[in-house]
Amino acid sequence: MGLRHAVLAALLEGDASGYQLAKRFDVSVANFWSATPQQLYRELDQLEQADLVRGHVVEQQRRPNKRVFSLTSAGRAELHAFTARQTKPTAMRDDLVVKLQAVDAGDVEAVHRAMSARLDQARDKLAGYERLREELLDGRDEDEYLREADRVGPYLTLMGGRAYEEANICWAEAVLKVLESRKRRPKE
Numbered sequence: 001m002g003l004r005h006a007v008l009a010a011l012l013e014g015d016a017s018g019y020q021l022a023k024r025f026d027v028s029v030a031n032f033w034s035a036t037p038q039q040l041y042r043e044l045d046q047l048e049q050a051d052l053v054r055g056h057v058v059e060q061q062r063r064p065n066k067r068v069f070s071l072t073s074a075g076r077a078e079l080h081a082f083t084a085r086q087t088k089p090t091a092m093r094d095d096l097v098v099k100l101q102a103v104d105a106g107d108v109e110a111v112h113r114a115m116s117a118r119l120d121q122a123r124d125k126l127a128g129y130e131r132l133r134e135e136l137l138d139g140r141d142e143d144e145y146l147r148e149a150d151r152v153g154p155y156l157t158l159m160g161g162r163a164y165e166e167a168n169i170c171w172a173e174a175v176l177k178v179l180e181s182r183k184r185r186p187k188e
Contacts, residue, residue: 003043005082006033008052008075012151015070017058018044032157044069052078100175112179119172126165133158 010016010024021044022037035043047053052075055067071079096114103111136155137145146152 003033003035003039004047004052005079006035007040007043007047008071008079008082009153011053011069011071011075012079012153015068017066017068019066021069032160047075050074103179108179108183112176112183115172115175115179119169119176122165122168122172126162126169129158129162129165133162 006025007021010021013024016024018037018041022040025033025035025040044053044055048055048069051072053069054072055069057065058068059065096111096118099106099111099114133155136149136158140148145155149155
């Protein structure tokens with residue numbers, strides 16, 4: 001998968017300018033794909049050249065004009081074809097995991113700090129996901145939302161993001177416990 005499909009999927013939420021799309025990525029798409037605004041603008045240009053999105057200028061008062069993008073029928077067809085393709089398993093590439101692998105020959109305190117920071121990040125992301133969940137549910141329970149919502153994709157990806165951060169929290173807490181016990185171990 002590339003940024004192309006993440007942008008097309010984000011446009012399912014509705015037409016958006018590059019700026020709005022970047023904000024949309026921060027709020028909902030970031031739990032499974034990240035991109036800088038520059039990457040998004042480049043990708044929008046390529047998608048427009050491929051006729052997968054269509055851009056048009058919206059004139060604004062007291063602000064510069066903006067380009068707003070919408071999915072074309074070819075863009076929807078590309079998403080349809082993408083969802084039908086076989087999914088490849090992801091591979092983990094995480095420098096903190098390499099540091100843990102080497103902790104016995106490394107700086108235990110530095111690795112402990114890095115893991116503590118990871119724990120804080122995971123808790124912060126989970127809290128953000130919980131706020132987004134409440135916003136999506138809008139007073140409904142999960143079963144009601146999933147039964148009545150026009151689109152369930154954003155909620156399903158949110159569930160994945162929440163599970164990922166919950167697993168990160170559990171893992172980080174266990175690692176920190178082990179590192180703490182190793183620090184208290186008598187030196188030989």
